[in-house]
Amino acid sequence: MARIHSLSPQLANQIAAGEVVERPASVVKEVVENSLDAGATRIDIEVEGGGVKRIRVRDNGQGIESDDLPLALARHATSKIVSLDDLEAVSSLGFRGEALASIASVSRLALSTNASSDASAGVLAESEGRDQVVAVRPTPHPQGTTVDVRDLFFNTPARRKFLRTEKTEFNHLEEVVKRLALARFDVAFSLSHNGRVVLNLPVADSTAAQQRRVATICGPAFIDQVVHIDSERSGLGLSGWVGLPTFSRSQADLQYFFVNGRVIRDKLVAHAIKQAYRDVLYHGRHPAFVLYLTINPALVDVNVHPTKHEVRFRDSREVHNFLFSTLHRALADVRPADQLVSSERFQPLAEGGHLDTHTGEVSQGALSWxxxxxxxxxxxxxxxxxxxxxxxxxxxxxxxxxxxxxxxxxxxxxxxxxxxxxxxxxxxxxxxxxxxxxxxxxxxxxxxxxxxxxxxxxxxxxxxxxxxxxxxxxxxxxxxxxxxxxxxxxxxxxxxxxxxxxxxxxxxxxxxxxxxxxxxxxxxxxxxxxxxxxxxxxxxxxxxxxxxxxxxxxxxxxxxxxxxxxxxxxxxxxxxxxxxxxxxxxxxxxxxxxxxxxxxxxxxxx
Missing domain, CATH: 3.30.1370.100 (MutL, C-terminal domain, regulatory subdomain)
Known part of the structure; x- marks a missing residue:
C-alpha cells in the first residue's frame, strides 16, 4: 500500500462528481436548484444530445458578484450556509458548495453572470476538467446567470460508457425539470431538446393556472380525477392533489412529494401514503399524487444524502400520523355527488373528482333535478x-x-x-x-x-x-x-x-x-x-x-x-x-x- 498523501484538487473534484453528477439529469438538477436559490422567476434549459453534448441553463436571478466568480467553481465554497446553525435548519436547495466544482471537473464549463442591471457589466468564467484553471473575463450579459456545460464526462470515459441512449438520458433529464416545475409554481420554465421545445410552462399564479401546469406535467386525466388537499396541524402543513383510488398506476411513476419545496423519496412518507390507500386500492396498483409538506426546517435533516433526495424527520411518528390521517380522511370523505362530472370522453366517473378550477376544491353540491x-x-x-x-x-x-x-x-x-x-x-x-x-x-x-x-x-x-x-x-x-x-x-x-x-x-x-x-x-x-x-x-x-x-x-x-x-x-x-x-x-x-x-x-x- 502506498504512503498516505493528499489527493490532487482535480481527483478530489472528480470523486465528488461521482456523488453529485451521475448523468446529465444530475447536472440540470444542481444548476436549476442554484437558479431557484438565486431568486430566478424564469429558467430556460436548452439540451443537445440528451444532455451529454450540451446543457445550457439561463436564469434571471440575482447573479454572482464578479469578485466571487472564481469561488463559485471551487469546492466547499457557498453563499448558502455560514455556521453550523445554518446547516441544522437548511432552507435552500443547494448548500454543499460542491456542485459547480464537480460539474466543471468532468466537463467543459462556461459560466456567465451579472449581478447588476447593467448588461455590459457581465463576466464569464471558463474551466475545463483537466486543469481546473478558472479563466475570468468581461462579457455582455443581462442580470442573472447562464451555465453552459459541454461534453459531459469527456475526460472520464469510464463514466461516459455507463450512460444510456440519448432518448433515455433526456427522459431522465425531463423528469427532473418536471419535478422542479411542480415544486415552484411561481417560476416559469422552458425546456428544449435539439432545438425542439418540449416544455413551456408560464408562471402559475392562480389555482387554475397551477392545475393547468399539473395537467401538463402529469396528464389531464390526473387532474380530472383527484381530491384537493389543504390541511394544517401542529406546525405541519399538507397541500396538493391525490388521485382517487380507482385512478391508480401499474408503477409508482406518478408520485411527487415535496418537503419545503424539495422533491424527495422517503420510506416513511411512502408508507404513510400506502397505509392511507390500504383498503381502497386494487391489489398491486400504486396511487398517484402531487403533495407538498411544509415543516419547520429545523425539524427535518436534508443532509442525509449527497443528492439530497432523502430526508430524516426529527419526529417521524408525528409526520407519519399527520400524513396518514389527512389523506385517509380526504379519501373517505369523497361521495358520489363529488365524483359526478360531465365528460366528453368515455370515462368511468367513479374514477373522477370534480375540481373547481377557481378554488381547487372538490364540488360538494348535489345534481339539480x-x-x-x-x-x-x-x-x-x-x-x-x-x-x-x-x-x-x-x-x-x-x-x-x-x-x-x-x-x-x-x-x-x-x-x-x-x-x-x-x-x-x-x-x-x-x-x-x-x-x-x-x-x-x-x-x-x-x-x-x-x-x-x-x-x-x-x-x-x-x-x-x-x-x-x-x-x-x-x-x-x-x-x-x-x-x-x-x-x-x-x-x-x-x-x-x-x-x-x-x-x-x-x-x-x-x-x-x-x-x-x-x-x-x-x-x-x-x-x-x-x-x-x-x-x-x-x-x-x-x-x-x-x-x-x-x-x-x-x-x-x-x-x-x-x-x-x-x-x-x-x-x-x-x-x-x-x-x-x-x-x-x-x-x-x-x-x-x-x-x-x-x-x-x-x-x-x-
Missing part, C-alpha cells in the same frame, strides 16, 4: 346506527327496503338517481340527472357492509349470537394453533372457536349480523388471513382485513334478485357511505354514462 335536495345528510343524528341497520336485514344479504319516491319536475334527484332495473342479477341500472348509472351491487354492498363493521367494531364491538348446535369444521393442525393464538381476535369479531381435536374446530357463536352467512367458509378465510398477516403486532391491519373478508361474505351475491325499493335502498347507502366509490379490493362500484356519451355511442346529432 328541480328544487329540493335529496342528498343524504351523512352527519345526521337521525341516521340509525350501523348495527341497527344491519340487524334489520330479514335474510342473508337482504337490504332494508324503502319506498320509491315519486319524481316530479320540482324535486332534485339524488346523485345516483333512481333504480330502473337489474341486469343479469349483477348490475343495477339507475337514472340520474346526467344520464345512466351502472352499479355493481355486490361490490357496492360489500363496501357498505365493511364500513359498518368497522364503525361497529370501533364503537361498541361486534355482537355475537351462540349457535344452538355447534358447527364442527375439519382444519389442519396449523389452523388449530392459529385459532388458539388469535382467540382474542376471533372473540372481538363475534366468533367463538373451540378446538375439538388436533385437526378440528367447533364454531360456538357467530356475529349476529352474519348469522345467515357460510360460517365454515368464513372461518377458513379468516384463518387464512391470520396465517398470511403473521404476528399480533399487526392486529390493526389484521382486523381490517378480516372485517373485509366478513363483509364480502355478508354482501348480496350475484344472481340475487332485488326489488326496486331494495335497489334504491342500496343506492342511498352508497351515497352516504365513506369510500363507496370502490369495494374493499379497490374495484369501482359504480360508473356513469352521461347523455352526451350515450348520444356519441348511437351517433345521435350527426
Amino acid at each position: 328541480g328544487g329540493m335536495s335529496h342528498r343524504p345528510d351523512v352527519g345526521s343524528s337521525n341516521r340509525p346506527s350501523p348495527l341497527a341497520v344491519q340487524s334489520q336485514m330479514s335474510s342473508y344479504g337482504r337490504l332494508h327496503p324503502v319506498p320509491l319516491p315519486e319524481q316530479s319536475s320540482e324535486e332534485e334527484a339524488p346523485p345516483l338517481g333512481y333504480a330502473l332495473a337489474q341486469l343479469q342479477g349483477i348490475y343495477i341500472l339507475s337514472e340520474n340527472a346526467q344520464g345512466l348509472v351502472l352499479v355493481d351491487m355486490h361490490a357496492a354492498h360489500e363496501r357498505i357492509t365493511y364500513e359498518r363493521l368497522k364503525e361497529a367494531d370501533a364503537s361498541e364491538g361486534v355482537r355475537s349470537q351462540p349457535l344452538l348446535v355447534p358447527q364442527a369444521i375439519a382444519v389442519s393442525q396449523k389452523e388449530v394453533e392459529l385459532a388458539r393464538e388469535h382467540e382474542a381476535v376471533f372473540v372481538g369479531l363475534g366468533l367463538q372457536l373451540e378446538p375439538a381435536s388436533e385437526e378440528s374446530l367447533l364454531i360456538r357463536s357467530v356475529p349476529t349480523l352474519l348469522r345467515s352467512a357460510d360460517m365454515e367458509q368464513l372461518v377458513r378465510d379468516v384463518l387464512s388471513d391470520l396465517a398470511e398477516y403473521g404476528q399480533s403486532d399487526r392486529i390493526a391491519a389484521e382486523r381490517e382485513a378480516i372485517l373485509s373478508t366478513m363483509a364480502c361474505h355478508g354482501s348480496v351475491r350475484a344472481n340475487r334478485s332485488l326489488t326496486i325499493p331494495e335497489m334504491n335502498a342500496l343506492l342511498r347507502d352508497i351515497e352516504a357511505t365513506e369510500r363507496a366509490g370502490q369495494c374493499n379490493h379497490g374495484r369501482p362500484t359504480w360508473t356513469q354514462l352521461s347523455l352526451t356519451e350515450l348520444d356519441k355511442l348511437f351517433l345521435r346529432g350527426r
Whole structure:
C-alpha cells in the first residue's frame, strides 16, 4: 500500500462528481436548484444530445458578484450556509458548495453572470476538467446567470460508457425539470431538446393556472380525477392533489412529494401514503399524487444524502400520523355527488373528482333535478346506527327496503338517481340527472357492509349470537394453533372457536349480523388471513382485513334478485357511505354514462 498523501484538487473534484453528477439529469438538477436559490422567476434549459453534448441553463436571478466568480467553481465554497446553525435548519436547495466544482471537473464549463442591471457589466468564467484553471473575463450579459456545460464526462470515459441512449438520458433529464416545475409554481420554465421545445410552462399564479401546469406535467386525466388537499396541524402543513383510488398506476411513476419545496423519496412518507390507500386500492396498483409538506426546517435533516433526495424527520411518528390521517380522511370523505362530472370522453366517473378550477376544491353540491335536495345528510343524528341497520336485514344479504319516491319536475334527484332495473342479477341500472348509472351491487354492498363493521367494531364491538348446535369444521393442525393464538381476535369479531381435536374446530357463536352467512367458509378465510398477516403486532391491519373478508361474505351475491325499493335502498347507502366509490379490493362500484356519451355511442346529432 502506498504512503498516505493528499489527493490532487482535480481527483478530489472528480470523486465528488461521482456523488453529485451521475448523468446529465444530475447536472440540470444542481444548476436549476442554484437558479431557484438565486431568486430566478424564469429558467430556460436548452439540451443537445440528451444532455451529454450540451446543457445550457439561463436564469434571471440575482447573479454572482464578479469578485466571487472564481469561488463559485471551487469546492466547499457557498453563499448558502455560514455556521453550523445554518446547516441544522437548511432552507435552500443547494448548500454543499460542491456542485459547480464537480460539474466543471468532468466537463467543459462556461459560466456567465451579472449581478447588476447593467448588461455590459457581465463576466464569464471558463474551466475545463483537466486543469481546473478558472479563466475570468468581461462579457455582455443581462442580470442573472447562464451555465453552459459541454461534453459531459469527456475526460472520464469510464463514466461516459455507463450512460444510456440519448432518448433515455433526456427522459431522465425531463423528469427532473418536471419535478422542479411542480415544486415552484411561481417560476416559469422552458425546456428544449435539439432545438425542439418540449416544455413551456408560464408562471402559475392562480389555482387554475397551477392545475393547468399539473395537467401538463402529469396528464389531464390526473387532474380530472383527484381530491384537493389543504390541511394544517401542529406546525405541519399538507397541500396538493391525490388521485382517487380507482385512478391508480401499474408503477409508482406518478408520485411527487415535496418537503419545503424539495422533491424527495422517503420510506416513511411512502408508507404513510400506502397505509392511507390500504383498503381502497386494487391489489398491486400504486396511487398517484402531487403533495407538498411544509415543516419547520429545523425539524427535518436534508443532509442525509449527497443528492439530497432523502430526508430524516426529527419526529417521524408525528409526520407519519399527520400524513396518514389527512389523506385517509380526504379519501373517505369523497361521495358520489363529488365524483359526478360531465365528460366528453368515455370515462368511468367513479374514477373522477370534480375540481373547481377557481378554488381547487372538490364540488360538494348535489345534481339539480328541480328544487329540493335529496342528498343524504351523512352527519345526521337521525341516521340509525350501523348495527341497527344491519340487524334489520330479514335474510342473508337482504337490504332494508324503502319506498320509491315519486319524481316530479320540482324535486332534485339524488346523485345516483333512481333504480330502473337489474341486469343479469349483477348490475343495477339507475337514472340520474346526467344520464345512466351502472352499479355493481355486490361490490357496492360489500363496501357498505365493511364500513359498518368497522364503525361497529370501533364503537361498541361486534355482537355475537351462540349457535344452538355447534358447527364442527375439519382444519389442519396449523389452523388449530392459529385459532388458539388469535382467540382474542376471533372473540372481538363475534366468533367463538373451540378446538375439538388436533385437526378440528367447533364454531360456538357467530356475529349476529352474519348469522345467515357460510360460517365454515368464513372461518377458513379468516384463518387464512391470520396465517398470511403473521404476528399480533399487526392486529390493526389484521382486523381490517378480516372485517373485509366478513363483509364480502355478508354482501348480496350475484344472481340475487332485488326489488326496486331494495335497489334504491342500496343506492342511498352508497351515497352516504365513506369510500363507496370502490369495494374493499379497490374495484369501482359504480360508473356513469352521461347523455352526451350515450348520444356519441348511437351517433345521435350527426
